[in-house]
Amino acid sequence: MTLHYILFDLDNTLYSPRYGLELNVGRRIADFLVAYLGLSLEEVLAQRRERLQHYGTTLEWLMAEKGYTDIEAYYEAIHPAGEADSLAPDPALRAFLESLPLPCGILTNSPREHADRILQRLDIADLFTHIFDLRWNGFKGKPHAEAFHRALQALGSLPETTLFIDDIPRCVTGYCALGGQGILLDEENAYPGYPHPRIRHLRELTGFLH
Numbered sequence: 698m699t700l701h702y703i704l705f706d707l708d709n710t711l712y713s714p715r716y717g718l719e720l721n722v723g724r725r726i727a728d729f730l731v732a733y734l735g736l737s738l739e740e741v742l743a744q745r746r747e748r749l750q751h752y753g754t755t756l757e758w759l760m761a762e763k764g765y766t767d768i769e770a771y772y773e774a775i776h777p778a779g780e781a782d783s784l785a786p787d788p789a790l791r792a793f794l795e796s797l798p799l800p801c802g803i804l805t806n807s808p809r810e811h812a813d814r815i816l817q818r819l820d821i822a823d824l825f826t827h828i829f830d831l832r833w834n835g836f837k838g839k840p841h842a843e844a845f846h847r848a849l850q851a852l853g854s855l856p857e858t859t860l861f862i863d864d865i866p867r868c869v870t871g872y873c874a875l876g877g878q879g880i881l882l883d884e885e886n887a888y889p890g891y892p893h894p895r896i897r898h899l900r901e902l903t904g905f906l907h
């Protein structure tokens with residue numbers, strides 16, 4: 698089927714993991730969990746690793762199992778105002794996105810304010826028709842099927858006609874399970890045995906546009 702749309706993940710997809718932004722987010726999440734749950738760092742990380750198999754994000758886990766309700770306080774702690782300061786405008790990325798023959802959007806498990814900061818720092822904010830964040834998705838993030846279906850419905854698009862790119866294997870396989878065309882971006886060659894389409898750099902996407 699002819700492709701109509703390209704849906705991008707945001708973090709570690711539109712910028713490289715080597716900037717360490719996601720590592721810093723992970724540290725802030727761990728600090729938050731230690732304070733909120735009153736457990737050691739080791740216990741917190743072990744619990745999170747085990748329970749996150751069932752949820753798209755840490756916030757979803759906290760809300761479902763730990764009685765957590767203060768979404769805004771969580772986001773303020775995890776995504777402080779200066780979090781994207783290590784990023785800089787990316788003219789090559791901008792040129793690449795502008796060269797794509799299809800409209801593009803973003804499906805992220807982060808909140809909108811985080812997405813806006815990142816996109817402004819990279820100077821690509823104007824290149825996306827839609828940004829679907831975790832609030833928009835009712836705090837049910839990728840890889841849940843609902844997250845993909847809601848975005849596709851808003852786009853008037855189908856999995857078969859929408860290319861989706863993400864750096865997390867379970868997000869991509871979740872999309873492929875719906876019949877979607879999913880591509881894993883694996884810049885650091887962390888998943889050499891991944892059995893589905895995998896690219897090392899975004900510019901390889903052009904090979905999938907037909």
Ligand SMILES: [Mg+2]
Binds near residue numbers: 709
């Ligand atoms: Mg990502």
